[in-house]
Amino acid sequence: MIRYIISRLLIAALLLCGLITLSFGLVSLLPGDPAVALLGEYATPADVARIHAELGLDLPFWERYLGYMSRTLSGDLGHSLFTGSSVSIEILTRLPNTLIYMVPGLALALIIGMASGTFAAYRYRRFADKAFTFWISILMAMPEFVLALVLLFVFYQQLRIAPAPIGMLSSAQITPPRVTGSIPLDAIVAGQWGTFSSILGRAVLPIVTMGLFFAAPFGKTVRSGLLQVLQSPQIEFARACGLRPTQVFRYALSDIRGSLMTYLVLLFAASLSGAAIVESVFSWPGVGGWSLDGVLKGDVPVIQGFVLIMGTTSLLGYVILDALITLLDPRTRSKAVAGRRQKRQRATPATIS
Amino acid sequence: MNKTLQVRELETEFHTPRGVVRALHGVSFEVQDNEIVGIVGESGSGKSTVVRSITKLLMPPGKVSAGNVNFAGRSLLDLPEREMRQIRGKEIGFIAQNPFSALNPVTRIEKQFANIAKAHGVKVDASERTRALQLLESTGVRDPERVMRGYAHELSGGMAQRVVIAMALYLNPQLVIADEPTTALDLTVQRQVLDTLRRLTVESGRSMLIVTHDLGVVASYCNRVLVMYRGSIVEQGLVDDVFIRPQHPYTISLLNSVVRPEDETQYVPGDAEAPDTEEPETPNPSKVQLSEARRS
Numbered sequence: 341m342i343r344y345i346i347s348r349l350l351i352a353a354l355l356l357c358g359l360i361t362l363s364f365g366l367v368s369l370l371p372g373d374p375a376v377a378l379l380g381e382y383a384t385p386a387d388v389a390r391i392h393a394e395l396g397l398d399l400p401f402w403e404r405y406l407g408y409m410s411r412t413l414s415g416d417l418g419h420s421l422f423t424g425s426s427v428s429i430e431i432l433t434r435l436p437n438t439l440i441y442m443v444p445g446l447a448l449a450l451i452i453g454m455a456s457g458t459f460a461a462y463r464y465r466r467f468a469d470k471a472f473t474f475w476i477s478i479l480m481a482m483p484e485f486v487l488a489l490v491l492l493f494v495f496y497q498q499l500r501i502a503p504a505p506i507g508m509l510s511s512a513q514i515t516p517p518r519v520t521g522s523i524p525l526d527a528i529v530a531g532q533w534g535t536f537s538s539i540l541g542r543a544v545l546p547i548v549t550m551g552l553f554f555a556a557p558f559g560k561t562v563r564s565g566l567l568q569v570l571q572s573p574q575i576e577f578a579r580a581c582g583l584r585p586t587q588v589f590r591y592a593l594s595d596i597r598g599s600l601m602t603y604l605v606l607l608f609a610a611s612l613s614g615a616a617i618v619e620s621v622f623s624w625p626g627v628g629g630w631s632l633d634g635v636l637k638g639d640v641p642v643i644q645g646f647v648l649i650m651g652t653t654s655l656l657g658y659v660i661l662d663a664l665i666t667l668l669d670p671r672t673r674s675k676a677v678a679g680r681r682q683k684r685q686r687a688t689p690a691t692i693s
Numbered sequence: 694m695n696k697t698l699q700v701r702e703l704e705t706e707f708h709t710p711r712g713v714v715r716a717l718h719g720v721s722f723e724v725q726d727n728e729i730v731g732i733v734g735e736s737g738s739g740k741s742t743v744v745r746s747i748t749k750l751l752m753p754p755g756k757v758s759a760g761n762v763n764f765a766g767r768s769l770l771d772l773p774e775r776e777m778r779q780i781r782g783k784e785i786g787f788i789a790q791n792p793f794s795a796l797n798p799v800t801r802i803e804k805q806f807a808n809i810a811k812a813h814g815v816k817v818d819a820s821e822r823t824r825a826l827q828l829l830e831s832t833g834v835r836d837p838e839r840v841m842r843g844y845a846h847e848l849s850g851g852m853a854q855r856v857v858i859a860m861a862l863y864l865n866p867q868l869v870i871a872d873e874p875t876t877a878l879d880l881t882v883q884r885q886v887l888d889t890l891r892r893l894t895v896e897s898g899r900s901m902l903i904v905t906h907d908l909g910v911v912a913s914y915c916n917r918v919l920v921m922y923r924g925s926i927v928e929q930g931l932v933d934d935v936f937i938r939p940q941h942p943y944t945i946s947l948l949n950s951v952v953r954p955e956d957e958t959q960y961v962p963g964d965a966e967a968p969d970t971e972e973p974e975t976p977n978p979s980k981v982q983l984s985e986a987r988r989s
Binding site: 464465570571572573574576577578579580581582583584587591594595668669670671674 | 748750752753778779780781782783787789790791794795796797798799800808809811812813844846847857860861
């Protein structure tokens with residue numbers, strides 16, 4: 341089993357190298373010269389050459405590639421061309437700000453999607469199911485930022501129960517002393533619960549935006565998955581044995597949990613890229629808004645850093661997912677373990693015939 | 694003899710977007726104590742629909758529209774789902790067609806037995822487990838202890854079907870309904886499983902309703918037979934009577950299609966026919982006409 345997980349991790353490491361190569365390739369794929377982006381249209385050739393030398397762009401391809409690879413693997417993602425700040429440090433301080441609304445947002449999507457999808461499947465073709473399908477279509481047709489703006493309009497402008505979308509901290513709040521560099525974490529470290537709960541309060545609308553936005557496709561997956569499995573011979577037999585509805589539901593869920601988990605990880609990867617839009621709307625100081633800024637300016641190290649962090653997080657998600665699915669299902673689990681068992685005792689009696 | 698199950702004028706419909714499909718036209722029959730009744734007929738004739746209508750396992754858009762099912766003094770069609778659930782598994786055991794698609798693939802066999810017990814308010818303890826083990830042994834499972842701790846995918850088809858049979862009989866039902874219990878199995882295993890089934894049902898004072906398209910199974914295991922064709926029972930009676938002196942043209946052509954080594958095989962001509970979409974009155978079973986294409 342450990343061997344299986346290690347093999348997954350090795351594959352992930354290989355993929356990571358591929359990802360770094362890809363992010364390196366971005367520099368040459370992107371239109372425009374970073375030096376020109378920095379200096380403007382009317383830079384002299386001498387200035388351009390100076391910047392090229394500074395950025396190491398005058399070195400041969402392989403040298404640049406290997407240098408980038410080793411720097412990236414050691415955790416140095418370079419510096420922003422415009423602000424000069426370290427990309428690694430920016431990401432480390434901003435990532436918690438993004439996760440603080442994204443993880444609860446996805447959890448909310450999971451809960452809403454699960455509940456409504458199940459309800460719709462059990463009320464197939466009845467009123468509740470039709471209402472569900474109607475709302476799902478509306479939510480799925482709505483881009484993230486429209487949803488965010490609608491929520492802002494209702495809860496901030498009309499009902500005045502949500503805080504203004506001006507970031508994570510209001511000016512009235514004391515900024516916690518800098519320890520980790522990330523404001524929510526520092527607030528916890530300093531024990532400033534007022535500040536922390538204010539951050540959470542401001543995170544509510546982004547959380548709801550994320551929750552609703554991803555609940556729609558997730559709920560739809562739950563509904564169609566359940567509909568299929570509820571018609572299956574397995575569920576028929578469970579019902580024929582007189583199992584309670586809750587037991588039948590648990591059987592059905594165990595059948596589709598693999599595909600649901602896969603879908604959730606896909607949503608997580610998608611939500612990272614969606615973060616840019618949500619954070620722009622709420623002026624949230626996370627990785628999304630920051631990277632969007634970088635993209636618009638052509639700030640190559642920032643874009644590379646964002647691509648890497650997104651890719652790595654998704655990769656990690658898939659490794660965990662793969663391991664979980666394999667270990668949860670006895671059919672694949674026995675295969676994952678079999679390699680070791682066979683070595684230990686060659687004369688294993690075959691499975692019962 | 695007492696009647697375990699009495700079905701009267703059962704009508705089942707499927708409400709599809711293209712109209713109402715009438716799957717059963719007034720099906721009436723009974724199963725007596727200690728008796729094996731076989732239902733034969735081609736695919737689409739309504740055999741499985743009968744079984745699912747009785748146990749109320751019919752999924753939407755299927756719906757029983759009329760009739761009466763009497764089981765052990767209760768009218769099943771009038772029972773609320775909660776009470777029906779108590780009957781399923783405890784008083785009526787159900788044996789599925791394909792054991793691998795019926796057993797839960799990710800739950801240990803042991804746990805699946807325990808779930809059935811729990812669902813019917815039976816306390817799950819060591820003696821219950823022993824009972825399940827003995828039952829597995831009596832269905833012919835080798836090494837029941839190991840099977841109990843394992844999963845469905847570790848079993849062969851025959852063993853898995855024995856596990857399904859053991860689950861169906863676990864709470865000692867009076868009536869066992871088997872929907873093509875041996876179709877998914879090897880020919881050699883079919884006999885063993887059927888022998889086991891017979892031993893554990895009628896020889897232990899239970900009754901069994903068995904759906905099959907195998908006339909050989911009916912001939913060697915059933916007391917009585919129902920012949921279904923296009924949603925109606927066109928003929929029913931003691932197996933010997935029906936097989937030796939078939940009355941309905943469909944039964945005759947069905948019997949002629951049985952492979953006999955000595956003569957040339959005859960087939961029932963044409964494809965299985967779809968049930969009628971609109972047909973206002975319930976036809977008299979004996980008057981169900983063999984369609985033009987099949988009269989050959």
